[in-house]
Amino acid sequence: MLYTCTLNPSIDYIIHVEDFVEGGLNRGKNTSYYPGGKGINVSRVLKRLEVANTALGFLGDFTGEFIKNKLHNESIKTAFIEVDGTTRINMKLKASDETEINGPGPVISAQQLEALYTQIRQLNAGDFLVAAGSIPSTVPADFYVKVATICAENGVKMVADTSSQALKEILGTSLFLVKPNHHELGELFDVTIKTTEDAITYGKQLQQQGAEHVLVSMGGSGAVYISPEACYVAKAPVGTVKNTVGAGDSMVAGFLAAYTKGKSLEDTFRYAIATGSATAFQDDLCEKKDVDALLSTIEITKK
Numbered sequence: 001m002l003y004t005c006t007l008n009p010s011i012d013y014i015i016h017v018e019d020f021v022e023g024g025l026n027r028g029k030n031t032s033y034y035p036g037g038k039g040i041n042v043s044r045v046l047k048r049l050e051v052a053n054t055a056l057g058f059l060g061d062f063t064g065e066f067i068k069n070k071l072h073n074e075s076i077k078t079a080f081i082e083v084d085g086t087t088r089i090n091m092k093l094k095a096s097d098e099t100e101i102n103g104p105g106p107v108i109s110a111q112q113l114e115a116l117y118t119q120i121r122q123l124n125a126g127d128f129l130v131a132a133g134s135i136p137s138t139v140p141a142d143f144y145v146k147v148a149t150i151c152a153e154n155g156v157k158m159v160a161d162t163s164s165q166a167l168k169e170i171l172g173t174s175l176f177l178v179k180p181n182h183h184e185l186g187e188l189f190d191v192t193i194k195t196t197e198d199a200i201t202y203g204k205q206l207q208q209q210g211a212e213h214v215l216v217s218m219g220g221s222g223a224v225y226i227s228p229e230a231c232y233v234a235k236a237p238v239g240t241v242k243n244t245v246g247a248g249d250s251m252v253a254g255f256l257a258a259y260t261k262g263k264s265l266e267d268t269f270r271y272a273i274a275t276g277s278a279t280a281f282q283d284d285l286c287e288k289k290d291v292d293a294l295l296s297t298i299e300i301t302k303k
Contacts, residue, residue, distance in 0.1 A: 001052075001054065001123075001128070003054050004042045004130040005039050005056045007058060007134075008133060009040055010088045010090045010105075013031070020093070020096065035066070035067040037057070039133060042132060043055040046257060049275070049288055054077040056081075056120075058087075059082060059087050063088070081116055081119075083107070084107070086106055089103045090103060105138075117147075120156075124155075126156075128156070129159065131159065131160055131162065132159075157177075159176055159177040159178075164188050174212075175211045177211070177256075181217045182221075185203065185206070186198075196233050199216045200231055200303060203226045204231075207226050212228055215251060217276065220236050222273070231303040232300050234269060234298055236277060241281065243280060243281075246279050247276045247277070254276065255275075273300075274291045
């Protein structure tokens with residue numbers, strides 16, 4: 001089974017405003033509401049790629065109900081822990097410039113946090129857990145360290161897609177997959193990643209510190225994949241980028257979808273690139289047909 005964990009979900013509210021006037025009355029159009037959060041994005045794309053999964057994390061109040069209902073409408077199983085506060089709303093205002101306003105998340109109590117740890121302890125050996133996103137201020141900074149330890153003890157394959165600081169703290173623990181972008185990889189080692197060769201060098205250091213698979217996304221420069229067997233580099237396919245939010249999460253989903261279906265490691269990497277790019281070329285997260293249309297265009301080189 002595959003599980004995702006999102007500590008601080010959101011409703012992503014997108015509104016378009018022509019000729020935005022600061023301090024005045026503005027009328028929006030073309031509004032959209034999506035269930036947001038890195039783990040939730042992974043869950044949504046996995047389901048679109050025909051991979052069943054269960055979403056874990058914390059939800060509260062009417063905004064939490066909205067997210068849960070949206071996921072159920074997409075046939076995604078959920079086992080969220082209810083909290084007393086209100087799940088946040090993040091607004092993206094699209095005008096001549098794009099402005100983002102992220103709301104605060106609810107307080108997570110020690111009891112609610114322990115309930116999540118209990119859920120994770122109940123996962124079975126061979127299950128996958130995608131732990132994605134930042135750690136809210138009311139959750140201890142060592143959350144991912146504790147989760148990584150639980151997963152390692154129980155044979156659960158943990159995927160970590162979080163900030164460089166949180167990732168740095170769990171290095172040395174057995175991890176199935178880590179997916180930093182090149183900026184986050186550089187922050188881990190206090191360097192600047194400028195080339196694919198740099199990404200390979202420091203990606204291999206991540207592997208030496210416990211990560212079985214390492215995916216490094218490099219935006220328009222493509223991506224690097226360091227597997228237990230070989231290293232691969234992929235060029236980014238050509239297309240019009242509409243949406244970078246969720247592209248990295250889609251890469252993780254594409255990787256897991258192909259891997260769990262028994263694809264070769266090279267084909268797994270190709271599918272991950274196609275999935276991330278397909279989301280970047282859409283207004284929302286990609287559909288399977290978008291991914292399939294890109295597969296033949298992905299150029300991969302073995303290093």
